[in-house]
Amino acid sequence: MPSRNSKNSTTVSPGQNLKNLLRGSSLFDEIEESALDEILPSVVKHHYPRHGMIFSEGDPAHGFFILGSGKVKLFNQSDEGKEQILMVAAPGDSFGELSMFVSGKFAACAEALEESEVLSIDRDRFVALLGKNPHLALNLIVRLSAKLRSLVSLVDELSLSDVTTRVARYLVHHLDDDHSGNNRGDSRHPIHINLSEKKLVLAAQLGTIPETLSRSLAKLSRDGIIHVTGPHIDILDVNKLRQMAE
Amino acid sequence: MPSRNSKNSTTVSPGQNLKNLLRGSSLFDEIEESALDEILPSVVKHHYPRHGMIFSEGDPAHGFFILGSGKVKLFNQSDEGKEQILMVAAPGDSFGELSMFVSGKFAACAEALEESEVLSIDRDRFVALLGKNPHLALNLIVRLSAKLRSLVSLVDELSLSDVTTRVARYLVHHLDDDHSGNNRGDSRHPIHINLSEKKLVLAAQLGTIPETLSRSLAKLSRDGIIHVTGPHIDILDVNKLRQMAE
């Protein structure tokens, strides 16, 4: 087995560097300088290569993480190797927080999808700070709520919708992201989406496998709703797509 | 359609009554009297009969809820009527909190499974209190984290395990609840579990339908692992059950 766990930790001279990275996360939005200074000593910057494991399910959780740069997936695997992605973290996102407050063990695995810079923050210091800083607590509450909501959707979709519907929803959702303001379905030219994840990853996010995702996209193409060229997707019929997504 | 939405709101004379109900929830654990007094004016007690709808998906959320007595399910439904339960609330549990911080609309439906007493708490007042009361914020964070964790398990199970495994896990989990200390599998007499939900409800919690649940229980019986008599389940082979649950 190749050393995929290789990582590279640097306790940088406690300077602006780290502080800026923290500031890059909305978790620390509008948090006073002094509060940042208080946790700074417990923040460590780690560097992970593509496929580097940040933690595995069941590992003891001594803190949580903020993604500085790169991309990280949180997922679980069945014994047979099927994978379900719970979240793909983008820079500024935090992950692993829930384990601080509940079981002390991570509930999922985290792996870098590409070369990534990750900050780890010590549990005890952070909790202490939380207790003194209501604004920070509110920020965290908002984040947890957002995650909760996205998991609620995921549960609903897994349990109540078929794969093609989930794919349609994914596309509609990402269409809203990219074309807000222009999403009334009355645009003249086909709308274009570039998949931000490999289809392999997308399949695992949608709770399926690449073969099935392929077939779903093929079906949507056959029906004249989209046109797929590798990771580029043209939406040919936004209304029908929205309708499929309910 | 019979009037299932009938409810019965009472703004009780702002007395001990309500305060005690609030105190009954761990959300207000160790929260000072003064803080309680501050939200009390915005707390309303509602009474719902069995099958009373507390809110539906998409309803505007002006606050959140604490269950005083009874039992409430949070769920979503597909167009075809299949139902996925996200959580069954017991007295003291809160629900609907996440909508306060994220979209302003409820992400699921809530319905009383039996006659229930529900407290509603106004969003704005609660948020204001949160900002001043770090301890309350921490309590909420712990709750949200616990919910998050249970949804993570649910996603994993829906996506990665078959129904029989989910049933086995449910049994093991409830065995741990009831027999902690005596759960090493070496007990002489068969361990007994009384299902706390109708099988109809259990099926919807496990992401399946009653017929399939029935078949899974029948399979476990056939394999000599359990013995089912209505809502009473004897665990005949704890080890094998644990093994099925992984």
Added chain:
DNA sequence: TGCTCTCCTTATCTTAAGTCAAATAGGAGC
């Protein structure tokens, strides 16, 4: 005792989606 209602179970059938296997495509590096 029989009636009704709701819940649960069993049997048969169907289907969405996973498995397995093989062909194709695309990039990175040489």
Added chain:
DNA sequence: GCTCCTATTTGACTTAAGATAAGGAGAGCA
């Protein structure tokens, strides 16, 4: 260009679990 490697697609097959339908079982009640 060619080679290796990974990602994607397609096809044939299998299967878990949903749909449908019907039978049974229990509670409450007259």
